[in-house]
Amino acid sequence: MHPNVRTSWHAAWRASALVVVAAVLAACGSSSGISSSSSAGAITAKDPWVKTAPSGMTAAFVTLDNGSSTADVLVSASTPAAGMVQLHEMVMKDGAMVMQEKRDGIAVPAHGTAVLEPGGNHIMLMELSAPIKVGEKVAITLTFASGTTLQIEAAARDFDGGNESYNPSPSGSMSGMS
Numbered sequence: 001m002h003p004n005v006r007t008s009w010h011a012a013w014r015a016s017a018l019v020v021v022a023a024v025l026a027a028c029g030s031s032s033g034i035s036s037s038s039s040a041g042a043i044t045a046k047d048p049w050v051k052t053a054p055s056g057m058t059a060a061f062v063t064l065d066n067g068s069s070t071a072d073v074l075v076s077a078s079t080p081a082a083g084m085v086q087l088h089e090m091v092m093k094d095g096a097m098v099m100q101e102k103r104d105g106i107a108v109p110a111h112g113t114a115v116l117e118p119g120g121n122h123i124m125l126m127e128l129s130a131p132i133k134v135g136e137k138v139a140i141t142l143t144f145a146s147g148t149t150l151q152i153e154a155a156a157r158d159f160d161g162g163n164e165s166y167n168p169s170p171s172g173s174m175s176g177m178s
């Protein structure tokens with residue numbers, strides 16, 4: 001009996017030691033990177049931010065890095081801060097840049113980057129449930145075609161440019177678009 005008991009205790013100790021090693025490795029892996037980035041699978045989000053707005057609608061921006069050899073597509077986003085969220089792109093229409101819904105999503109190429117920025121692709125937050133003020137953090141969930149989701153925390157910043165419009169005014173509609 002005695003050798004058997006000793007052997008099984010030893011085996012259990014070895015097993016728990018392996019668990020500890022695995023936990024330490026996992027902790028090291030998740031602690032890399034700066035605090036404002038997060039990742040879901042192969043996609044990493046950098047510098048997420050949202051334009052301050054008193055009401056109505058605003059836009060959120062982020063840089064998505066794809067570290068894998070498989071392309072993915074950002075297909076939707078959601079946030080408690082807005083009643084409706086769409087992915088938008090900017091297009092030239094009648095001599096002015098206007099935004100429209102990007103129904104096929106925003107591609108994140110394999111080993112590539114998708115940059116969402118003022119004047120370009122963006123996450124449109126509509127029907128804001130409350131004003132978005134400087135320094136506030138807006139939690140946004142990004143959903144990809146692969147099925148993975150990515151939670152980002154967009155910090156609110158004042159920003160004067162990139163006041164995109166569906167219906168540009170006849171004069172001066174290019175101002176602020178650079």
Ligand SMILES: [Cu+2]
Pocket residue numbers: 059088089099100122123124164
């Ligand atoms: Cu938009």
